[in-house]
Amino acid sequence: MAGKKSTSKAGSYWGPAGGWGSMRSVAEIMKREKVGPEAIRELTRQNKPKGFACTSCAWPKPADHHPAEFCEEGAKATAWELTSLRTTPEFFQKHTLTQLREWRDYDLEQQGRLTHPLRYDAATDKYVACDWGEAFDAIGASLKALDPKSVVFYASGRASLETSYMWALMARMYGNQNLPDSSNMCHESTSVGLKAAIGVPVGTTRLEDFEQCDAIFFFGQNVGSNSPRMLHDLRSARHRGCEIIVFNPLKERGLERFTDPQNPVEMATLTETRIATQYHQVRAGGDIAAMTGLAKFLVEWDDAAKAVGDTPVLDHEFIAQHTHDFDVFADHVRAADWTAIEAESGLTREALEQAARVYARSKAVLGIYGMGLTQHVKGVDNVRMVVNLLLMRGNIGRPGAGPTPVRGHSNVQGQRTVGITEKTELAPVDKLKELYGFDPPTEKGLDTVEACRGVIDGSVKAVIGLGGNFLRAVPETGLMEDAWPKLDVSVQIATKLNRNHLFAGRVTYLLPCLGRIEEDVQASGPQVVTVEDSTSCIHGSRGKAKPASPHLLSEPAIVAAIAKRICPPNDRVDWDTWVADYGRVRDAIEATYPDKFANFNQRLFEPGGFWKGNKASERIWETESGKAEFLVPSELSATGFLDKAGRYRLMTLRSNDQFNTTIYGYYDRFRGVNGTRDVLFMNSEDIAAEGLHEGQVVTLVSDAEDNHVRRREGLVVTPYSIPRGCLGAYYPECNVLMPVEHHAEESHVPAAKSVPVRFAR
Structure with a gap:
């Protein structure tokens, strides 16, 4: 029953990632979501050219795809969106929001897809159905009454490039850059760290690099749960002899063993591929220390080789031509104390030496990492240390090598590409002024942390959410839930009910939208949207499933309707034309970013996606020095606090x-x-x-x-x-x-x- 907790049961699971366990899990959720044959048809289109881009992770879609190009998590996401269950207005007549706050997250979303636009009625503490015009008029009037600087436009990582471009433009035309998004919660440390070190805010590698690397150094990313399709690439790398060195606090099954569900022989014989050749359980926050230990070995081995005239361990030609401040970094690691390195990393000197020897003998190395590095007080230093390690042997800008951050949500990287950012230096301010004839704001906007501060202290008066579950995802849950009802306006664009929707402001609307897998028919016919994967490749996505309700609108249609009510009239921005034909939005994206999106509409369904380009991968360093930077971390611990008894x-x-x-x-x-x-x-x-x-x-x-x-x-x-x-x-x-x-x-x-x-x- 909703709201009640199940009995706990904890034990051991000895099976591999993938395999029959994955197959059973997919079958179970298909049954639980009561999906029909349509869902099976859609799975055959998932992550394939002219199909749809998975709504979960951002792992690349290969040009040479598998028969089933989806993983366990992707199949769950598809079943979750195509569920036959529905959350209708009648459901809300039975439950107050106060009552629903006692329900579990799972039980809320398990009610199914939202079917009608809803308005919060404070007198009954319930959502009631309303029509779209009423909702948009009330939202527009409420937002126009507020100081634009007090309004936050949050975007989850699922929204398409087209919707994201419109969302960012709407916010700036309205009068602010308060554009926090999922990146603020996960990989902004990547954007800051890589930008400072190599001049680009994203990784430099592509899917084909997995076919050419000699070693993979893996930090803080749980592939088995967060991006299982990567397991196929790891499996292939292992089968050709690539070594995979893992640094992660927990033993994660996906980094230990994998059985390919698409391989009949492996499934029949229960054959497993061992993924990690070394697995080092570093302390949480101990990665800087571990990487310092690796770098210390490399520098000292190189010093010894130089003293006797042996072959260098480091790539001195690359370092001299392409990097800055190596000597400062080398002196730092030479001076590092082994006792401190071992204590902070939780690893022995011998274990780090074993890993360093693999790195020293490998010609091409990928540095893969996830939020296990980025979500620390010293998360930016974590990212910079990955870069330092790669630079030491020239492992950026050549095949099979480079930093490979694994993004979470399916278009979180793409949203930044098309303007969802609170930072003026990352926004195309001059181009927007040229194209649309208005003066975009140049004052820095609010990021996620600053938006939370504003909700708590009352300076933020409204939050408009483009998907996601902001109130549940952010820190300081207690204070945030206490403060949220004080907002003047809360608007959430969503497909299913979640906990954020149960905390209403003075004016509150819940706006249900089409999902990415559903057919989106506008005035010019069925529409296509686009997303960007973790390797900076752009993919078209075409939904074909029947919409969950005839009352749903698309995300671009909802954004345009709000924009027309809150933005000053502008003859150069025809929101209605953009909604009628998303190709016109792509034309606008191309005009704004011609270097990244040339011939955008002609390249939608290139197998494997089209690459937007990456200067650092060409060894062109858009940094202040014009070279890749060795950056010294401020301390060995990434936690930002001291250890003490009981902590x-x-x-x-x-x-x-x-x-x-x-x-x-x-x-x-x-x-x-x-x-x-x-x-x-x-x-x-x-x-x-x-x-x-x-x-x-x-x-x-x-x-x-x-x-x-x-x-x-x-x-x-x-x-x-x-x-x-x-x-x-x-x-x-x-x-x-x-x-x-x-x-x-x-x-x-x-x-x-x-x-x-x-x-x-």
Whole structure:
């Protein structure tokens, strides 16, 4: 029953990633979502040319695709969108928002697709159906009454390039750059760190680099749960002898073993591919120390080789021609203390030497990483250390080598490309003025952390959400939920009900939209949208499924309707024409970014996508010095706080039965957890030292030194392979323990991978 917690069950799962476990999981969600034959048809089109781009992760879509180019998580996302379940106005007549706040995240979304536009009625504490015109008029009148600087336009990473371009233009024409998005919550540390180091804010590699690398160094990314299609590329790399060196606090099954569900022989014989050739369980926040140890070995080995005239370990020709400040960095790692490196990384000198030897003998190395690096106080330094390591042997700008950040949501990188940013230096301000004849704002806008501050202190008066579950995804859950009802305006564009929708402002509307997999017919006929993957390739996406309701509008149509009511009249921006034909939006994108989107409409369905280009991959460094920068980290720990008695480093984690804040179910198969998310993963020695026992229910409290009480009760102690001093618990349920000010320096990414906590006594 909705709102009740299931009985906890934690155990072990010995199977590989993929395999029969994946097949059973997909079959189960298809049954639970009550999908019809249409869903099976759509799966055959997923991530293929002239098909649709998966709505979950941003892993590249290969030109030479598999028969089934979807993974377990992608199939769940498709079933979730094509569910036959519906959340109608009648549902809301039975439940107040206050009552629904007691429901679990899963139960809210499991009611199915939203079918009608809804208005919040404060007198009854319920949503009631309304017509679109009423909604748009009320939203427009309410926003025009506010100071534009007090309004936030949040975008989740699912929105297409077309919608994202319109969204960013609308905000700037309205009068602000308050454009936080999913990148603020995950990979902004990448955007800041890579931009400073190599002159571009994104990775330099493409899918074909997996066919040419000799080694892959993998940091803080759970491929089995977050981007399982990558497992095919890792498997192929391993089969040709590529070594994969993993640094991750938890043992994640996808980085250990994989059975290809599309290989009949492997499935019949239960054959597995070993993925990691070395697996180093670094402490949460210990990656800077680990990479410093690797670099120290390389520099000292090179020094020794130079002293006796042996072959150099480092690529001195590349360093001299293409980099700046190597000597400063080399002196830094020479001076680094091994005792401190071992203590902070949690790894032995011998283990780091073993990894360094692989790097030293490999001609082409990929540096893959995820939010295990970016979501720390020193997350930007983490990213820069990956770059430092790659630069030492010329591993940027040649085949099979380079930084490879793994983005989460399917178009989160693309949104930044077409203007969703709070930073003026990243926005095409001059081009927008030239094309549309208005003066775009140049004052920096609000990012996610700043938007949260504004909601809490009352300076933000309205939040307009383009998808996502902002209130659930951000830190400081308690204060944010308390403050949200004080907003003058809350508007959420969504496909399903989520917790954010249960906290209403004074004027609140819930606007249901078409999903990406559904057919989008406008005045010129069926429409195509586009997305950008993690490797900067652009893909067309064509929905063909029957819409969940005849009352749904597309995201571009909703954005245009709001824009027409809040933006000054402008003869150069014909919102109606753009909605009638999304090709006209792509023309506008091409005009704004001609270097990235030349012949945009003619290249929509190039197999493998078309590449927007990357200067650093050509060894052209758009940095202040004109070279790639060696940047010295400020300290060995990425946590931003000191260790002390009773303080633990909490990592918030995702289950393999969820994507971001969407909970597909309560079976975290790879970790052996079934029926609950109220789990606290602990090292067995820490359990004994704390006088606890397996299955004990405990409370964690924030150990941030700000005198604010934050508690998470009801967590079940569960022994797990995790470094001492570190804890793991599920996101977003444990966001309540994370202060809004606990974020990455420079990038403001919430530091969810090392939160200071202790046990309540």
